[in-house]
Amino acid sequence: MILRFERRATVRRTALCGPLLALLSACANVPLQQGTSLSSYAGMTPSGGMLTKAEIRLDPAPVLTAQTVSIVPTSAKIASGTFEPKDLALVTNTIDRALCTDLSDRFLVVAPNQPADLVVHATVTNIVATNRTAAAASTVASLGATVALPVPIPRLPIGLGGLAIEAEAVGRDGSQKAAMVWSRGANMITTGARVSSVGDAYSLSSAFSDDFSKMLVKGKDPFKGMPAIPSMQRIRVSLGGKPKYDACNAFGRAPGIPGAVAGQLGLPPAWTDKGAAAPR
Incomplete structure (x- = not known):
C-alpha cells in the first residue's frame, strides 16, 4: 500500500512539474553576447541557471577582503531612438538602486567621489521591448480569471521582453576583480506583464542585481547553491524604507507597496517609481 501511494504521489508531482517547466521555458530569447564596456573579457567562464544565461570571472581573495564599494551609475549602450530616454533612465536607475541595496548586506557603500576597495559599474547592452498590447491583454485576462479562479493565470506567451547587462568590479589598483555578462528573458510565470x-x-533588473551582488558578497559563483532569504534591510528598502547607507539615497526610494500593487495591475513602472533623487 505504501509503495503504491508513493508511486501515485510521484506521478502527480511529475504531472504538475512537466507543464510548469514547459511554461517557464516559454520565455523571450535574449542572446548572451559580450559588449565593449568591460576592462577585460579574459577568463570568463560559462555559468547561469534555468532562466538566466551568464558568463562570469571572479578573483575571490580581493573580493572577500574588500570592505567598501562605490557604484558608478549604470549606462546604456542601446541604439538611439529605440526607447524613450526617461524609460531607459528608469531601468538604469532601478539597477543602481538594487545594486546599492543588495551590496549593503556586506559592504559599506560610499559615494562615487570617495575612495573604495571596489568600484562597480554596469552597462545595459540590450533590451528586448515588451509588447504593450500583448501585456495589456495578459493583464486583462489575468485579472478577469483571478475573479473566477483562486489561482494565478500564466501570462500570454507573446510579446515578452528581456534584458542583457554586463558589469564589473574594479579594485584600487585599477584591475578587474569580478565581472559578469548576463541576459534573461521574461517568462509566463515569474514575470508579470506591465504595459x-x-x-x-x-x-x-532586480534579478541581475541579485546575481551580481551575490557574487561579490559571497565571493563565489552566484548560480550555485541554494537561494538565500533576503536580509531585513533589503526587505525594508523594498517596501520603500530608507536605505542602509546615505550613498544609496541618490537612487531614490523603491516604490514599495504601491509599486507592487501597480505591478499586479500591469501598470507602467513610471506611474509609481519616481526614479533617481533630484540633485542637491
Whole structure:
C-alpha cells in the first residue's frame, strides 16, 4: 500500500512539474553576447541557471577582503531612438538602486567621489521591448480569471521582453576583480506583464542585481547553491524604507507597496517609481 501511494504521489508531482517547466521555458530569447564596456573579457567562464544565461570571472581573495564599494551609475549602450530616454533612465536607475541595496548586506557603500576597495559599474547592452498590447491583454485576462479562479493565470506567451547587462568590479589598483555578462528573458510565470516597452526589463533588473551582488558578497559563483532569504534591510528598502547607507539615497526610494500593487495591475513602472533623487 505504501509503495503504491508513493508511486501515485510521484506521478502527480511529475504531472504538475512537466507543464510548469514547459511554461517557464516559454520565455523571450535574449542572446548572451559580450559588449565593449568591460576592462577585460579574459577568463570568463560559462555559468547561469534555468532562466538566466551568464558568463562570469571572479578573483575571490580581493573580493572577500574588500570592505567598501562605490557604484558608478549604470549606462546604456542601446541604439538611439529605440526607447524613450526617461524609460531607459528608469531601468538604469532601478539597477543602481538594487545594486546599492543588495551590496549593503556586506559592504559599506560610499559615494562615487570617495575612495573604495571596489568600484562597480554596469552597462545595459540590450533590451528586448515588451509588447504593450500583448501585456495589456495578459493583464486583462489575468485579472478577469483571478475573479473566477483562486489561482494565478500564466501570462500570454507573446510579446515578452528581456534584458542583457554586463558589469564589473574594479579594485584600487585599477584591475578587474569580478565581472559578469548576463541576459534573461521574461517568462509566463515569474514575470508579470506591465504595459510599458521597458516593463520586463524593469522587472528583470532586480534579478541581475541579485546575481551580481551575490557574487561579490559571497565571493563565489552566484548560480550555485541554494537561494538565500533576503536580509531585513533589503526587505525594508523594498517596501520603500530608507536605505542602509546615505550613498544609496541618490537612487531614490523603491516604490514599495504601491509599486507592487501597480505591478499586479500591469501598470507602467513610471506611474509609481519616481526614479533617481533630484540633485542637491
